Amino acid sequence: MGVFYDYYRAVDRRTAAESPDSPRAGVPSFDAVEAKGIDPVVILGQLIALARETPYGRDLVRTATVYPPPEGAPATVEEWEALPEDSPYKEGPMIEEFAVFPPALRVLAELRDLARRAREEGEMLYCRFCV
Template sequence: MGIFYDYYRAADRRAAAEKPEIPRAVEKPVRGGPAFDAVDAKGIDPEMILGRLIALAREIPFSFDLVQTSTVHPPPEGAPATMEEWEALPDDSPYKDGPGIEELSPDVRDTLADIPDDRVDVLVEQWEHIEEFANIPPGDGYLLETLTGLRDLARRAQKENELLYCWIGL
């Protein structure tokens, strides 16, 4: 197993955090669960791997703080502040096992939305050569599908004046 990342759009943090235990990129919403416009990005985390794509799209050097996120769930105001508070949390606490939800900054949404069709293939070729993808065979189509899915999601979010969020689960 691993960590899974679903990118989705929502009108605000409250809507983004609805039923946080349910993955966002599902073919058929869970009964009573929210339905999101989402992309299953499997192992593509916001800070490192998505950050490398953002750097390539902007044609700038990568840095770890390129993709700014804000924690939506679990609520930061309830997070343990000390080691004693951390150790006192129950094993099933979302602060220990998740899931987590991060809000991506508008500039990330806009960078993705602004990727023109004629740059997609070049960006995929550059992106597939980052160290984190060393074990993924080049040209298998996964990165092209993911990049275009993220770009199109960002365009829909931009059009509706929504933000992008990342659901993180085990």
């Protein structure tokens, strides 16, 4: 089983937390790229390092959690154990590096173009994943 990642642009965290699959009244759908098994830290970072001809480092791609909101995360072991099994804080990806990998150059070009459009509009890139 692999993890699938979609990258999309949005103006802020609140907007990014909306479902990219559901159209919003009067607003076009999210501008997105399906990147299958390209996670936002390891594989995307390696692709960016390759494109920039620079050494890879885990800090090459900065990430921030949008959902589940970090403000509601359990703070203690007791709070963690009290969460229901289907809690979004307990569900999470297990990255199988390069397990489901689309042609890298096409996806890298699509991600580059998405990032450019986001920068032009003053937006950030977001990543949604599912197992």
